[in-house]
Amino acid sequence: MKKLLFAVMALIMWPAAAQDFKEGVHYEVIAETATAKPEAIEFFSFYCGACFRYEPIAAALKAAYPSAFRKSHVPVGNDEFAKSILRATVVAERMKVAEGFSAMYFRRQHVEQKPVMKVQDLHDMLRAQGLTDDQVEKAMASFMVKVAADRIEKEAQKYSVRVTPTFIVNGKYRINPQGLADSEEFTTEMVKLVGYLLDKK
Numbered sequence: 001m002k003k004l005l006f007a008v009m010a011l012i013m014w015p016a017a018a019q020d021f022k023e024g025v026h027y028e029v030i031a032e033t034a035t036a037k038p039e040a041i042e043f044f045s046f047y048c049g050a051c052f053r054y055e056p057i058a059a060a061l062k063a064a065y066p067s068a069f070r071k072s073h074v075p076v077g078n079d080e081f082a083k084s085i086l087r088a089t090v091v092a093e094r095m096k097v098a099e100g101f102s103a104m105y106f107r108r109q110h111v112e113q114k115p116v117m118k119v120q121d122l123h124d125m126l127r128a129q130g131l132t133d134d135q136v137e138k139a140m141a142s143f144m145v146k147v148a149a150d151r152i153e154k155e156a157q158k159y160s161v162r163v164t165p166t167f168i169v170n171g172k173y174r175i176n177p178q179g180l181a182d183s184e185e186f187t188t189e190m191v192k193l194v195g196y197l198l199d200k201k
Contacts, residue, residue: 021197025176026179026180027169027179027197028174030160030168031171033171034172034200038068039070039170040061040069040070040167041168042054042165042166043072043164043167045073045076046105047076052106057186057187060187060190061191064191065194072152072156073089073152075153087145088101088125090148090149091140092126095126095131097130104125104128105125108125126140169197170197175190175197
């Protein structure tokens with residue numbers, strides 16, 4: 001972790017020049033105006049293998065831009081279980097156990113090959129982060145959690161998220177990771193690209 005933070009600090013002190021990144025190659029403009037505050041969102045799914053492989057990149061982005069970067073789970077399907085997964089991610093975030101919950105979910109899905117199939121699995125993973133039965137039950141049934149989950153779902157629709165991972169910066173730019181495909185330091189370049197777009201109006 002210390003090595004990651006050291007590397008991230010070095011990146012922050014080495015700003016990307018405008019000529020390093022090109023519209024239509026590294027990013028697309030999807031809106032006329034930017035958000036009021038700088039923000040970078042990774043829309044991801046726990047069922048997405050590419051999202052699992054991007055976790056070290058997400059960690060680097062969070063370390064580099066802690067106040068701007070956040071992850072947002074995109075529901076797969078529109079059934080009640082899909083909504084429960086989204087509510088569980090909101091609960092984990094609000095209870096400050098998002099990193100542990102996310103790591104456990106990805107590990108079960110892509111390493112242990114033990115798919116999360118029912119609501120009880122979600123409750124068990126939340127309890128594994130140190131939450132009590134009562135905390136989990138109340139939080140999952142909370143009206144505010146449901147409202148927050150609905151807001152996240154609408155946000156994904158607003159940005160027309162069709163594939164994961166999708167990175168949106170300042171509500172105006174969609175990153176094209178393929179533009180960095182030939183980079184020998186993909187994570188480094190992603191951190192620089194997000195920083196460049198965060199500063200761009």
